[in-house]
Each structure stands twice: as C-alpha cells, then as structure tokens.
Amino acid sequence: GENVEQHPSTLSVQEGDSAVIKCTYSDSASNYFPWYKQELGKRPQLIIDIRSNVGEKKDQRIAVTLNKTAKHFSLHITETQPEDSAVYFCAAPTSGTYKYIFGTGTRLKVLA
C-alpha cells in the first residue's frame, strides 16, 4: 500500500541557516508532491508543490526537489526566519486514486 516516510521528525536551525526535510514514497505511480506548513494551533496550508515532470521548483526562499528514480523529494528552506518555525508535512497522493496520505511531519524550530 501507500507509504510516505518523512525525516527528520524535529529540526532546529539557527536563524539564517538552511533547513532540509526529506520524504520518501513507495508508489512509483505518484506524480504530485506537495508540502504543507502548519503553524501552532492553525490548519495546514500548502506552501509549495511539484509535478513529476520537473526536478525542482522554487518560490522565493523555499524549494522542492524531486528524485523519481530514488522515490524521494525534499523541501529546502534558505535564510530561515523565526516565522518559519512550524510543522511541515509532505504528501504523495497515489495516482489513479484520491487517497491523500501525509508524512508524519517535521517540527522545525528556528532559533534567533
């Protein structure tokens, strides 16, 4: 069945440093890879996504890279700021179904 593994579960970085979160997926038919951010007490919200026909996508300080051969994709946050502190989730919806399975989340702390 579908499986999405996310690492690390917690990550602390100094303000201004970069943060990288990695997810691996099991279904080779997956073709859409989103990242969601959830601030404390709030709902998850999409921050960036990538389709399988590209290897990288950037949006200001965040980027997602995809390695379809290895079945993993990563979130990169550069020049981290305190407001980046949150829980980040990856997902890998299974192509052909509408199941939308999330990773277990990464709690990012940006230390001032």
Add this chain to the structure above:
Amino acid sequence: NAGVTQTPKFQVLKTGQSMTLQCAQDMNHNSMYWYRQDPGMGLRLIYYSASEGTTDKGEVPNGYNVSRLNKREFSLRLESAAPSQTSVYFCASRRKLGDGAGGELFFGEGSRLTVL
C-alpha cells in the same frame, strides 16, 4: 468564500456517546477528506470521498462512519466514542489539478474532540 467550515470546534464526550462532525465547502470541489491529528502522528486519513455519492476508507477508518450528503457536505460520525478517538479532526476539500490525484487541499479550522 468561507472555504471549508467544520463544526463544532470543540466537543467533550463521554465514552459510548455518539456525535457527528459536520463539514461544508463552498469551492465546488469534488473530493473531500477527514483526517485526525494526534501528537507525533501527523495527519492520518480516516475516510475520503472522491466525488458526490462515493466514500472510501483511509488509513484509520475503524470506529467511524461518513456520509457525503451532497457535493458541499461531508460528515463524520462516531457511533460509540472511545478515549482513543480523542484528537483534532480536520476536514479538507481538494482543488483538482486537471488530471490525476494531485491538487491543493484546503483544510477547515479543525475540531478538537475529547472523549472521557
């Protein structure tokens, strides 16, 4: 647009009681979802509805039932609540990308349920 609205926001139940969480979206999305979120467990899919008239089990469906009442509404029912169902519940709807299963999920604000 209100987006995804779920009620109630908070609820305390006793073991064995039943209740229904309501969810409605005004974005004309076909697919809707129910997740539960527990500390350290991320978002786990309970049930989903690909389109009006269909529902399917997710990762953790035991103890729950759902109803896709119409295109807008998707309810989650706990027939006999157990302490293990204490959690935060999120409803979501999906904006389809055009093909396949991708597309942004829009979440409600969440419903915090405590079962004593």
